[in-house]
Amino acid sequence: MGCDGGTIPKRHELVKGPKKVEKVDKNAELAAKWKYCALSQEKLRRPIVSCELGRLYNKDAVIEYLLDKSADRPNAEAVTHIRGTKDIKELNLTDNPVWEGERRNTKGDRYEDIHCGMFICPVVGLEMNGRHRFCYLHSCGCVFSDRALKEVKTEICHKCGDPFQDSDVVVLNGTKEDVEKLREKMEQRRVKAKAKKSKKSKAAESVSTSSEPKDDTQVMVAQNGEGQSGNESSQSVTDAAGPSGSSKGSMASSSSLSASKRSIQEMEEKSEAFKSLFTTHSSAKRTKDQISNWVTHTPYHF
Template sequence: MGCDGGTIPKRHELVKGPKKIEKVDKNAELAAKWKYCALSQEKLRRPIIACDLGRLYNKDAVIEYLLDKTAERPNAEAVAHIRGIKDIKELNLTDNPEWEGERRNTKGDRYEDIHCGMFICPVVGLEMNGKHRFCYLQTCGCVFSDRALKEVKTEICHKCGEAFKAEDVVVLNGTKEEVEKLREKMEEKRTKAKTKKSKKSKATETASTPSETKDDKQVAETERSLQNGGESSQSEVAGPSGSSSSSKGTKSSTSSATKRSIQESAEKSEAFKSLFTTHSSAKRTKDQTSNWVTHTPYHF
């Protein structure tokens, strides 16, 4: 049965026991969070951005994702909550003077410190390597250690001097509980923004409706006035023939009265009366009038 040559099998080779739980190397886990992009798994390089949940990304990788969300990516779940550029913030990081880059141990003859971080806290000087808790401000994007924010309690940024509130502080690469709290905070902020937009749209609609109603009233009034005017004109036209004839007679009588009154009035001078065709000088006899002649007579 395979025990030739005097070999003695051990118990774990014959009896199958429970599988050992694989333990993740803490140093490798910290390096994956603080030195590599959460989306592309490439090394972090400037410009570096962070989301509302405190994850670190390369800006170009997130922009590529936003431009083409249909492409298949291995870590698409890490950026599912990012809808646009407004959901990310570019970080204002402070370089570590002791960081020598990737080629610091090319020969392999010196000790390589795995926990050496690329960035540090500008107030306390702690390295951003995962061992210390770091936060960033959503207002300006400056990054500080949690110890610096607790020791120096101010409402002004230590680096750029911009004002901020306690709600603007976001923990970088926090625990599961901290990430859940940040997710709830993000959802509340989005709901508030939606309510504000709806209120603004309602306010604009209410502001536009009264002007429209005024215009409608004016148009209705003009239409009514036009209808009334048309009806009155139609009633005048469609009135009895006697009334129309009487109106014509009154008009002719008034016109004749005015014509006769000019020649018969004693106040007017003869020179003024001679200006009108009703004056005796303007009248001609039959001898003085000429026969009617056409301009183009057709004589055949």
């Protein structure tokens, strides 16, 4: 039995069988991880940052997410562990000299290498396209291939020279096992950070509480000292005064005031040159002829 035109259909065209499982294109999967932002799905462009789980983001997209977490985003689950800018690290990447940009094959007359990466390892020269294992240092943000760290074993960064530890190595776009290990490290770091903050807060509280009683005791001691000195002085005055202490005290105060108000011109121990410096000296006084009919701002100027 044929169809129009005399064609003979086959069995698989007439009988519907089980659906085939669609396989994910590996090239497309690698390009999505290594060439596009994990949050906004836009092409990666500098500045590029990474979280503690090794995912790549555009810094602008992460900052927009942190400013407005209520906005609907398709891949918001990939950044739920990011609480602030301290949870991300800006990557220090090395450009690939072979990379010619996005519009290198506009005419379509040349071969386009899909696996050509924008960045390379500065030590070995491997391209960061997903075929090779890459990682970055959480201390400085420099990116290297895993092969470079294994072949050249050192505790100093190959690019910037900063020291690092094994716990600072974060795998970029790792497997599920790598992500689980990185998540455990992230939780441990956060627990340590909370413990440090609690210790600092407790130390500050202890310092403040220890300083407060000291101040109070110092104030009390000072007050007691002042009170004792005042009492001693009052007792000495009363003892010296005796029954007629009030009259003698008033006489002493009046004599001290009179001594302080004594004119300099009456002091015999002072010389005439010293006395002439003051306006109370006879040379500073004007006669009737020298007195003018009008008053100036400086009456002693003539």
